[in-house]
Amino acid sequence: MIGIARAAAEAGLPVTISFTTETDGRLPDGTSLAAAGDAVDAATGGSPMYYGINCAHPAHFAAALPGGATGARIRSVRANASRKSHTELDESPDLDTGDPVQLARDYLGLRAQHPQITIVGGCCGTDARHIRAIAGSVLATRAGGRAGPVLLSGCRPARIRSG
Numbered sequence: 001m002i003g004i005a006r007a008a009a010e011a012g013l014p015v016t017i018s019f020t021t022e023t024d025g026r027l028p029d030g031t032s033l034a035a036a037g038d039a040v041d042a043a044t045g046g047s048p049m050y051y052g053i054n055c056a057h058p059a060h061f062a063a064a065l066p067g068g069a070t071g072a073r074i075r076s077v078r079a080n081a082s083r084k085s086h087t088e089l090d091e092s093p094d095l096d097t098g099d100p101v102q103l104a105r106d107y108l109g110l111r112a113q114h115p116q117i118t119i120v121g122g123c124c125g126t127d128a129r130h131i132r133a134i135a136g137s138v139l140a141t142r143a144g145g146r147a148g149p150v151l152l153s154g155c156r157p158a159r160i161r162s163g
Contacts, residue, residue, distance in 0.1 A: 008048075051070070056086075057080050
């Protein structure tokens with residue numbers, strides 16, 4: 001991550017860094033989200049435009065979202081639809097698509113606690129049902145005047161292992 005941020009800064013390009021967490025809200029190497037963001041910022045003079053979280057269900061990382069300066073820079077979440085761990089998903093013959101309504105509720109909870117998250121969407125396992133549910137909940141929140149604009153973002157479909 002640090003190398004990507006440095007290379008982008010040297011080239012004069014804007015960059016965002018997105019972290020993947022395990023079910024405990026930590027990066028695969030055990031680093032907390034706060035420590036990961038702080039390390040990138042310290043090594044690059046804070047060059048990333050913002051940070052994101054992807055490829056994990058909100059139930060895995062919501063409690064681990066940091067406060068402070070690093071937390072304020074987490075603006076993007078593209079969550080997995082499934083609550084399964086990465087290992088469980090990798091070993092599964094079928095992609096678990098989770099519950100679209102619950103995923104939308106989880107996004108509402110995230111945005112209530114972290115209004116700086118303005119880019120939301122789906123990653124592995126999400127489909128049109130999930131995006132409709134997320135969009136519906138986000139639009140309902142906006143209509144109530146409690147949240148600012150939001151961009152919906154997607155991810156390429158996951159590959160399903162065969163046999």
